Amino acid sequence: TSNLETTITVTEQTVKEVMRPDDDDTFDKFYKHTPTVLTSNVLKIEESFDAIFEANTPKLTSEVAEHKRAVRPIRKTQCSRNPLRALAAREDIRQEYTEQRLNVATVEVRRIQTERMAKHSNYADVSLAGLASKENFKNINLRNVKITEQVPSNSANPFNKVMLLQVKGRRHVQVRLVEPSASSLNSGDCFLLVTAKHCFLWIGEFANVIERSKASELASFIQAKHELGCRAASVTNIEEGINSQSRRVKEFWDLLGGQAQYQAAGDPEEDELYEAAITETNHIYRLVEDKLVPDNESWGKIPRCSMLNSKEVLVLDFGSELYIWHGKEVTLAQRKLALQLAKQLLSGPYDYSNCGVNPLDPGAKKNISQQPPQELGLWSRTDVTVCEIEEGLEPPEFWHALGQQDRKVYDCMLQGEFTVTEQFSPTRISSGVMTMPFQQEALYSVPQPALFLMDNHLEIYLWQGWWPADSESTGSAKIRWDMERKCAMETTLRYCTEKNPRRPPKAYLVHAGVEPLTFTNIFPRWEHNTESLQQGKRGVANKVLLVQDALSRLCKTQYSLEEIMSRPLPEGIDPHRLETYLSDEDFKVTFVEYSDMLL
Numbered sequence: 025t026s027n028l029e030t031t032i033t034v035t036e037q038t039v040k041e042v043m044r045p046d047d048d049d050t051f052d053k054f055y056k057h058t059p060t061v062l063t064s065n066v067l068k069i070e071e072s073f074d075a076i077f078e079a080n081t082p083k084l085t086s087e088v089a090e091h092k093r094a095v096r097p098i099r100k101t102q103c104s105r106n107p108l109r110a111l112a113a114r115e116d117i118r119q120e121y122t123e124q125r126l127n128v129a130t131v132e133v134r135r136i137q138t139e140r141m142a143k144h145s146n147y148a149d150v151s152l153a154g155l156a157s158k159e160n161f162k163n164i165n166l167r168n169v170k171i172t173e174q175v176p177s178n179s180a181n182p183f184n185k186v187m188l189l190q191v192k193g194r195r196h197v198q199v200r201l202v203e204p205s206a207s208s209l210n211s212g213d214c215f216l217l218v219t220a221k222h223c224f225l226w227i228g229e230f231a232n233v234i235e236r237s238k239a240s241e242l243a244s245f246i247q248a249k250h251e252l253g254c255r256a257a258s259v260t261n262i263e264e265g266i267n268s269q270s271r272r273v274k275e276f277w278d279l280l281g282g283q284a285q286y287q288a289a290g291d292p293e294e295d296e297l298y299e300a301a302i303t304e305t306n307h308i309y310r311l312v313e314d315k316l317v318p319d320n321e322s323w324g325k326i327p328r329c330s331m332l333n334s335k336e337v338l339v340l341d342f343g344s345e346l347y348i349w350h351g352k353e354v355t356l357a358q359r360k361l362a363l364q365l366a367k368q369l370l371s372g373p374y375d376y377s378n379c380g381v382n383p384l385d386p387g388a389k390k391n392i393s394q395q396p397p398q399e400l401g402l403w404s405r406t407d408v409t410v411c412e413i414e415e416g417l418e419p420p421e422f423w424h425a426l427g428q429q430d431r432k433v434y435d436c437m438l439q440g441e442f443t444v445t446e447q448f449s450p451t452r453i454s455s456g457v458m459t460m461p462f463q464q465e466a467l468y469s470v471p472q473p474a475l476f477l478m479d480n481h482l483e484i485y486l487w488q489g490w491w492p493a494d495s496e497s498t499g500s501a502k503i504r505w506d507m508e509r510k511c512a513m514e515t516t517l518r519y520c521t522e523k524n525p526r527r528p529p530k531a532y533l534v535h536a537g538v539e540p541l542t543f544t545n546i547f548p549r550w551e552h553n554t555e556s557l558q559q560g561k562r563g564v565a566n567k568v569l570l571v572q573d574a575l576s577r578l579c580k581t582q583y584s585l586e587e588i589m590s591r592p593l594p595e596g597i598d599p600h601r602l603e604t605y606l607s608d609e610d611f612k613v614t615f616v617e618y619s620d621m622l623l
Contacts, residue, residue, distance in 0.1 A: 188202050191239040442515075
């Protein structure tokens, strides 16, 4: 235990006895005895009291006094003549108490001494207290590092028996745990192979200087600090293509399951692209009450020391590795709960479909070529070639596989250019925060129909204008307008996803003339337009509609014959290509009826 006292504790306890009121011996010893002195001077009164207080002497009386005497209650319980005797007869009064002495003075002296030391030192208060403390290690048994301990069943294994670490990058070098096999290697990076007795540093032929320096530093740290359960006496460096027949190199390949072919070095720009892609896979959670909540500020970014808090628990998920960080003020119950939730997270499913790199399988594209999945209708004897195609440079075989009908729909999407321009209010103050920075005139003063995306931090709104009465509404204009609406809806949903990938905010479609109250409250003043109000009530059944639902209706590719024959046509239908929206059965029926009419 530490001799340096920093907390207030009880140093001594003494039982004290309380004097009893009927203890004559104690009172006689405590109070000084004084003898009674009698004087001989006696005052004699010879007159009679009847003469002093005559019967006819007037007395002070009043009606109030007589009334009080009349209504005075009769005392039923006689009061005690000796209250001290009654107090002594009580049995619920304690006759003793415990006196405690605290070490307040000692703690205060220690605090004053620490403050005096801190005035002339650059160290923190905690460091000064640690330097001044004296520890007693007589009753402490040290653990022998040569003895391998077994991890209890209720804990998590901190490391595996064989681990292969990939060191890749140029600016912010990334170190990731990969599968310990020869197929994970490549000539453009550095790798660390760590076991209980070995620490190998394998350097690719085309690895850059930063990767070599970082890998060497990491290998020395693991070997010196015995990290990851490594007890190797030294670090073994292996240069690709140099001394490939030595005993150390052979031992290296044996730990990886045998020497085999591995990947070649990638392009020079691959390192920076890998850094950005692998960083997006970083998932960081905070323990809030009884669940893990994603940390939006650190999600998909490089971890920073500023995100650590001594009162919180963090779970850092890097795909192939998962770490639990405990603050020093975290309770034991929180630590156990974090471990339980982290195990569930580790054993649960992973989805990296939206990321550029899968940290669990960085060589996924090559694995598809080597082992074609049967779900795609491919077998092991089938030769597969994986091709990456950029938009606008599609070969004819690509369109032939998709079909001519899909090509026409895609061509309609590529016609023209859809751009989004951010609008600033003239009353906007860039140096401060404005509660209502939008004006209604910004929506209604532009040529209609128009589309506006508005973000009030809680919801996203897509405002849709109206068709002016004096403008022509031809079929081609209606098609262009539906295509602009579709692009705007897709842009709105993409904006919500980019704003919060984990929990995208909801996006609502608002029509001019029937704006809901939640939308108009964003503006300091709102007046309904007569023309837009009439078109809004005539063409819109619901005032508020989710953008995702509206986009689904607009992108619908198949309708029944009744819907095609109805007027007006459903939204998003090209009147020049009505037959493409019919099913095969409805198209045959319509074609037969039309043929009968010609005959």
